[in-house]
Amino acid sequence: MPTVILTGLPVPGSPLADELRGLGFDVRPAAGPEEAAAMLSTVPADQRVAVVDSAFVGHVHALRLALTDPRFDACAVSGALAVQPAARTALDKAAATAAATGAGSYADRLAAEAEAAGATVQRPELGTLVAAVPATAAERDAAVAAVAAVDEEAVRLRTAVKSRDGFFTTFFISPYSRYIARWCARRGLTPNQVTTASLLTALVAAGCAATGDRWGYVAAGVLLLVSFVLDCTDGQLARYSLQYSTMGAWLDATFDRAKEYAFYAGLALGAARNGDDVWALALGAMILMTCRHVVDFSFNEANHDATANTSPTAALSGRLDSVGWTVWVRRMIILPIGERWAMIAVLTAVTTPRTVFYALLIGCAFGALYTTAGRVLRSLTRKARRTDRAAAALAELTDSGPVAQAWATLIGGRLPAGPLVYALVGSVLMVGSAVDSEYGAPWLIGTAVFYGIAAGKSLERPLKGALDWLIPPLFRAAEYVSVLALALHADVPGALPAAFGLIAAVAYHHYDTVYRIRGGTGAPPRWLVWTTGGHEGRVLLAVVLAAVLPRDAFPVALTAMAVFVALVVLVESIRFWVSSGAPAVHDEGEPA
Secondary structure, eight states: OOEEEEESSOOTTOOHHHHHHHTTOEEEEESSHHHHHHHHHHSOTTSOEEEEETTOEEOHHHHHHHHSOTTOSEEEETTEEEEOGGGHHHHHHHHHHHHHHOOSOHHHHHHHHHHHTTOOEEOOOOTTOOEEOOSSHHHHHHHHHHHHTSOHHHHHHHHTSOSSOOHHIIIIIHHHHHHHHHHHHHTTOOHHHHHHHHHHHHHHHHHHHTTOSHHHHHHHHHHHHHHHHHHHHHHHHHHHHTOOOHHHHHHHHHHHHHHHHHHHHHHHHHHHHTTOOOHHHHHHHHHHHHHHHHHHHHHHHHTSSOOOOOOHHHHHHHHHHTSHHHHHHHHHHTOOHHHHHHHHHHHHHHSOHHHHHHHHHHHHHHHHHHHHHHHHHHHHHOOOOOOHHHHHHHHHHTTOOHHHHHHHHHSOSOOSSOHHHHHHHHHHHHHHHHHHSOTTOTHHHHHHHHHHHHHHHTTSSOSOSTTGGGHHHHHHHHHHHHHHHHHHHHOSTTHHHHHHHHHHHHHHHHHHHHHHHHTTSOSSOHHHHHHTTHHHHHHHHHHHHHHHSOGGGHHHHHHHHHHHHHHHHHHHHHHHHTSTTSOOOOOOSSOO
């Protein structure tokens, strides 16, 4: 149990001690700074410890924000400070000096000294919530009145909703899903349990779609919307009760894609029962969505810590966002997850899987072109220097493996063109050749070898060019589309479903890489990239298999590749995200 040291003389009638116990703390009173410092030394270094002024007046949720958020090593509001083991050394140094200064609240002095000792102290935005340490009776009465004037529960419900979200989610889901989140919190349910329920509901929806019957399609559409409501609820529950966790970050980051792509597979299976083969459309939709997300991730990483953003395009975007209706229009036309799932659900219930995929491909292609064009314009018109960290993140996002490195080593010396030129030429040549060639064409092996060379040469220089963030999505498109083309040309039963499974496994690996980088822990270990071959190694292997195997054996080979990649990346991913070294984060980024 975490410990809170309540400093100063007790205030008659104050509910503070009971409120702190209600937050799960063992409360230990200390009459003065010296006694508090002595108590701090007795709290085990591997436990969360907090210091709160006994004269504190404020909302319980203000204390919850300061004392219980697991994402921050140290967090404080006026009169309250909490630290986790990572910041304990700084707290111990602060305790040795704060007691002697004597001015103001001891918790506030401790927070200032901890910052001076090297700790990063998070100070949450309280808005209308109150957190104060009154010095006089009159000030205390005023603070108590200010607490009573604010509906704390309304604030807590409002802030449980993501600050930036899509139109459908904001106006059709969040108005009631926040109350579902509160219901879950009051019954002791965790965000991870809600996330798992959302996944299971989506998988049942995919199973209903796979029946190929109209009742199955209607049930699938309804269940998909229920799954999305639960998907919104898990994040709102995490914000409502501050239940952020490493496991939750992993589940939240990957289950959305697993649900959506499983539903694509269910639609394809249902269509096949009615004699309509839409596996190529399902695979195309998955490829388009994944490449679109990689564009988002790469652009954000390239500009994560860039300086001097003077792009007139960014300035225009900011002016458009200042006009209310344009914000919602711009969010809707890119077909974010809320609008996308609503469209899929409705079309599944009333039309056919083929119609669903046509609508997905058209809508997502437009959204991808819109966002990519805007980002290209921003990149070309901005004046900024990208950092080594951004260049390293882009290099990791390429997922280049041993083949690329081997060719880059064999062909020494820098060539005159920039990294983007090699990536663009290699990717276009690979995709064009895969699409244009017959199954088993031996000359395609030479194209795959050239693609590996281009991949290696594209990483010879740091990826700091204006458009170098396009390199990872180019490689994603080249790998995925090449596998799709090979399966199409095989033209045998099972080839496209096997290709779907392989690309789904590889896409999981790429999403996992993104969220590790976002969490500040770096990309997956190099051995994992090499074991799975890197993007160029997998393309080369798939091309060689198509050249040496008969058509009927190709689906088996793709299935074996899919199983191998899935097992390796899942085992390593689970090991990482459940380990103590993984970050406790919660994604608050743009709607996916």
